[in-house]
Amino acid sequence: MLTRRTFLSAASAAAISGCGGAQTVTRTAPDDPALRPRPDPGWDAWVAAFRPRAEVAGIQPGVIDEAFRGAGFLPGVIERDRNQTEFRRSFEDYLAIVASEPKVQAGRAAFARQRATLAAIESTYGVPAEIVCAIWGVESNFGTRRGDIPTISAVSSLAYDGRRGAFFESQLVAALRILQAGDVTADRMVGSWAGAMGHTQFIPTSYLQSAVDFTGDGRRDIWGEDPADALASTASYLAGAGWQRGASWAIEDPAGSLTPDSGGPSFRTGPNFRVIKRYNNSDSYALGVGYLADRIAGGAPLRQGFGPDRYGLTIAQRQDLQRRLTAAGFDTGGTDGVIGPNSRTAIAAFQASRGLPATGDPSPALLAML
Known part of the structure; x- marks a missing residue:
């Protein structure tokens, strides 16, 4: 089974880099010129060949025209895809990024702002409000880092490049289906370099699978300033992945079966730990989300500390x-x-x-x- 982010492991780097900020975010063009659409004859030819395949898949010609108006090849996306650094961050370092004290305080403030919405989402889907809020924090720093790269340009560039062409063409078709449904316009459909979008960074196929219109305005809007649809869509995804009401994600336990860093905290994982991993197939991610959720809800820091690192420093x-x-x-x-x-x-x-x-x-x- 593919998780929501199987192909997007490096894309999460941007999502975990924040540590606080305002509730809103200003939309601007990407700072890197290589992440702005530019003409490319090879990409043009690929798009021309893709059009009939999209039409066979049920995409209306007018939707295709509108989606690709202003779109173009993004060389920076290809560069990032080909140069994903392979490294293993320690669990202590990961927590220092995704669940630092400033992040916990920002999370509690975000939770307070969205308390009524999160409570309604929990009542509807059975996923604890603090878990949904924590995923929001890890994925986009509570909405302040949602991404500004045009999704159609990004996924079409990756499909054209061909390294994972079939996967990204499926994401492109899914993105066109979203546009055809009227949930968002092409100019507002932006996100990460690899096509993850909105407050909780859904790829297009997962959006089609799990996104919901929680506000009742007729659109499943995960991109706008109001995070309600995105948060509810995240709960919808987790519920569909098998979330068990009342079950634990993990408990810090000296006799736990999972010890990410030697000498550090140990955990006894519960059934919902595996559900969080369906969102991002990483032990550190699931532990980080669960721990941040517990802290947002008022929980204490981990009882077991971490020792010196490989350089001898705490x-x-x-x-x-x-x-x-x-x-x-x-x-x-x-x-x-x-x-x-x-x-x-x-x-x-x-x-x-x-x-x-x-x-x-x-x-x-x-x-x-x-």
Whole structure:
């Protein structure tokens, strides 16, 4: 069985990068010129050959015309698809991104704003309001990072490229079906580089499967400022995937069967853990969503902490390292304790300034030097 995001593992990087922000988001063209539609004869020929296949699938010619008016090839999408970095982030680092204290506070504020809507969604679908809210937080930072890349251009570029052509052509046909149903216009159908859309980042086929019109306005609008349809669609998806009312997702337990980081917290997973994984097939994702949900609902932090990382530093020491580097003029881009590309660049620059090998690796000695 394909999960909602089987083919979109790298697309989630953008969704977990936020840490707070305003309730609304300003729509602008993508900053990267490579993510703006541009003419390409090969893409044009592919679209011309695709048109009869779309019509056979039941898409009206006028819908196709409107969808591709202003669309074009996105070279930046192909570049991202071909250069997905394979790495394993530690569970501690993952939680520091998706369930940090600022994220928990932002989640509680978002929950309070949408309390009545989330309660109605829980009553309808049986999925706890805090789980739905947590997925919203992990996927788009509570609606502030929904994506601004034109979906038709993105999925048609990926279908034309051919590496996963059949999959992305199916997403393109599904996107056209959404337009044909009148749920959204082509200019408002935007999302991630890989076609995930809206507040909770549905790919087009999953939208057709699970999206609902919870507001009753005749449209299943997951893109607009009001997140109600998107949140209800997420609950609809989880309910359809087998969510069990009243069952647990996981319990922190010293004798648990799942210990993502050696020496870190251990979990005894419940049946709904597997349902969350249908949304994104990753243990860290499911644990992160469940933990953020518990914290949004007022739960306490994990009882078991994490030990030093492979460099011998605890998260508090990594945060101290980032603060001191930034204060010294080597900006790490944040102090979350996650040693990512920005922190490594800052470390390497500091090392070079001191005549040291510019490895970009943190260490207790480097912290002591700072």
